[in-house]
Amino acid sequence: MTPERDPVAALQAALGDRVDTTPASLAGARADKSGHAASGLPLAVVHARSVDDVQQTLRIASATATPVVTRGAGTGLAGAANAGTGEIALSVREMDRILEVRPDDLLAVVEPGILNADLNAALAEHGLWWAPDPASRAISTVGGNIATGAGGLLCAKYGVVRDAVLGIDLVLADGRLLRLGHRTVKGVTGLDLTSLVIGSEGTLGVIVGATLKLRRLVPGEVCTIAATFPDVRTAAEASAAVTASGAQPAIMELMDAASLAAVHALLSLAPPTPGAAQLTIQTDGPAAPAEADAIADVLAAAGGTVALSHDRAEGERLLAIRRSMHPAMETLGTALIEDVSVPRSALPAMFDEIARVEREHGVVIPTVAHAGDGNLHPNFIFTAPADEFGVVEAPEYVWAAADDLFRAALRLGGTLTGEHGVGVLKRRWLADELGEDQWELQRQITRVFDPQGILNPGKVFTT
Numbered sequence: 001m002t003p004e005r006d007p008v009a010a011l012q013a014a015l016g017d018r019v020d021t022t023p024a025s026l027a028g029a030r031a032d033k034s035g036h037a038a039s040g041l042p043l044a045v046v047h048a049r050s051v052d053d054v055q056q057t058l059r060i061a062s063a064t065a066t067p068v069v070t071r072g073a074g075t076g077l078a079g080a081a082n083a084g085t086g087e088i089a090l091s092v093r094e095m096d097r098i099l100e101v102r103p104d105d106l107l108a109v110v111e112p113g114i115l116n117a118d119l120n121a122a123l124a125e126h127g128l129w130w131a132p133d134p135a136s137r138a139i140s141t142v143g144g145n146i147a148t149g150a151g152g153l154l155c156a157k158y159g160v161v162r163d164a165v166l167g168i169d170l171v172l173a174d175g176r177l178l179r180l181g182h183r184t185v186k187g188v189t190g191l192d193l194t195s196l197v198i199g200s201e202g203t204l205g206v207i208v209g210a211t212l213k214l215r216r217l218v219p220g221e222v223c224t225i226a227a228t229f230p231d232v233r234t235a236a237e238a239s240a241a242v243t244a245s246g247a248q249p250a251i252m253e254l255m256d257a258a259s260l261a262a263v264h265a266l267l268s269l270a271p272p273t274p275g276a277a278q279l280t281i282q283t284d285g286p287a288a289p290a291e292a293d294a295i296a297d298v299l300a301a302a303g304g305t306v307a308l309s310h311d312r313a314e315g316e317r318l319l320a321i322r323r324s325m326h327p328a329m330e331t332l333g334t335a336l337i338e339d340v341s342v343p344r345s346a347l348p349a350m351f352d353e354i355a356r357v358e359r360e361h362g363v364v365i366p367t368v369a370h371a372g373d374g375n376l377h378p379n380f381i382f383t384a385p386a387d388e389f390g391v392v393e394a395p396e397y398v399w400a401a402a403d404d405l406f407r408a409a410l411r412l413g414g415t416l417t418g419e420h421g422v423g424v425l426k427r428r429w430l431a432d433e434l435g436e437d438q439w440e441l442q443r444q445i446t447r448v449f450d451p452q453g454i455l456n457p458g459k460v461f462t463t
C-alpha cells in the first residue's frame with residue numbers, strides 16, 4: 001500500500017507518537033464496559049491532544065475511506081465505542097482542559113475528555129456544578145456523556161445531559177469544524193443541531209468542545225429516606241404514588257429483592273427480609289425537611305417501613321447501598337446491564353413483566369430503577385466463557401429474554417434505552433421503536449453529516 005493510501009502510515013507522518021499501535025492499546029480499544037467486543041483489532045489508537053489532531057485524523061480517514069470510532073473513557077454499556085478490524089480508534093481522553101468558567105453566565109467551556117467528576121470538583125470551587133450525574137461520573141468523560149445523552153440519579157429533578165448543554169464544537173467526517181449552539185440562555189437561530197448531536201453516539205462527528213449550562217450548588221439541608229416494602233410491586237406503586245403526589249425528590253432509587261440481597265452480602269450488612277424491596281429517596285434545597293416529611297407519609301400509607309435521616313453522612317451511607325449495585329452484580333456472575341424506560345405510572349407493571357420474563361426464560365434479573373424518572377436497569381446474570389482478551393459475550397438465551405423484556409417496555413409506552421444508548425447491542429430493535437419511516441429518515445440524516453459512512457459504522461443503525 002502506498003503511504004498516501006495507508007491510513008496508519010499517513011497518521012504516523014502527521015501525528016507522530018500520538019498514533020499508538022501497541023497490542024495492549026489495540027486490544028483495549030476493542031471493548032467498552034458492556035461485555036461486547038469488536039471482532040479483531042483496530043488499525044491504531046490515535047490519542048488526540050488538540051482539535052487540530054482530530055481534524056487531521058478525520059481528513060486522513062476521509063481520504064483513505066477508513067472508519068473512525070471515537071472514544072472517551074470507554075465506560076459505555078452499549079458497545080458503541082468498540083473499534084475493530086480496519087478501524088481507527090480516536091481517543092479524545094487527553095483533551096481534558098477546562099477552557100472557561102463563567103459564574104456570572106452560569107456556563108463553562110470544556111474539552112471533551114475531562115472526567116465528569118473532575119469537572120464537578122473544579123466547579124465546586126466556584127459554588128457551581130454540572131448536573132448530569134451518571135453513576136460512572138468518576139470514570140466517564142463529559143464528551144462521552146454528551147455523545148450518549150447520559151442520565152443519572154439526580155436527573156428527575158435536575159435534568160439529563162440534553163438539558164445541560166448550550167453548545168458543541170463538532171469536527172465532521174471530512175475534518176471541518178462546526179460550532180453549534182450558543183452561549184445564551186435563549187437561542188432559536190436555525191435548526192437545533194446541538195440537540196441532534198446529543199445522544200448521537202459518535203455517528204455525526206467528533207465532539208471536541210462543549211459549552212455547558214451550570215447550576216449553583218444547592219443550599220440547605222439534604223434529607224434521606226430509606227423505605228422497605230414487602231415486595232417490589234408495592235415499592236414500585238409507592239414510588240408512583242410519590243410522583244403522583246406532586247413531590248419532587250432529588251433522588252428516588254428503587255432496588256428489588258435480588259439487588260438488595262446481593263449488595264447487603266457484598267457490604268457485609270445483615271441480610272434483608274426475604275423478598276423485601278427498598279426505595280432510597282433524597283430531598284434537597286430549602287424545603288427539603290418539609291418535602292421529606294410529606295414523602296414519608298406517602299410511603300407509609302403505601303405500606304412502607306420508613307426511616308428518615310437529616311444527617312448528610314447517614315444519607316451517603318444509605319445511598320452507598322444503591323451505588324454498590326454494579327460491584328454486587330459482579331459477585332453473581334457476568335451481568336448484561338440493560339436500560340429501559342417506561343412512563344412512571346407503568347413502573348409496577350414493568351416489574352410484573354420482569355418477573356414474568358424471569359419465570360418464562362429461566363434467567364435471574366436483579367433490577368434497580370431510577371424510579372423518579374421511570375428508568376430501569378435490569379441486570380441479566382449469566383455465566384459464559386471469556387474470549388482470548390477476557391471479554392464475556394451474553395449468550396443467545398439471554399438475548400431472547402432481553403428481547404421479550406424490551407418488547408414489554410415498548411408495549412407499556414416505554415423506550416428501549418433511557419440513558420445508555422443503542423450502540424451495537426440494541427440496533428436490531430431500533431426500527432421496532434422508531435418505525436421504518438423514521439428509521440430511514442434518521443439514517444439519511446447521518447449521511448448528510450458523514451456521506452462516506454466512516455463515523456462509527458455499524459453502530460446504532462444496522463447498515
Ligand SMILES: Cc1cc2nc3c(=O)[nH]c(=O)nc-3n(C[C@H](O)[C@H](O)[C@H](O)COP(=O)(O)OP(=O)(O)OC[C@H]3O[C@@H](n4cnc5c(N)ncnc54)[C@H](O)[C@@H]3O)c2cc1C
Binds near residue numbers: 074
Ligand atoms: C459502573 C457504570 C455505571 C454507569 N452508570 C451510568 C449512569 O448512571 N447513567 C448513564 O447514562 N450511563 C451510565 N454508565 C454508562 C457510561 O458510563 C455512559 O454511557 C457514559 O456517558 C460514557 O462515557 P465515556 O466517556 O466512557 O464514553 P465511551 O464509552 O468512550 O463512548 C460512548 C459513546 O460515545 C461516543 N463518544 C465518546 N466521546 C465522544 C466524542 N468526544 N465525540 C463524539 N462521540 C463520542 C463513542 O463513540 C460511543 O459511541 C455507566 C457505566 C458503568 C461502567
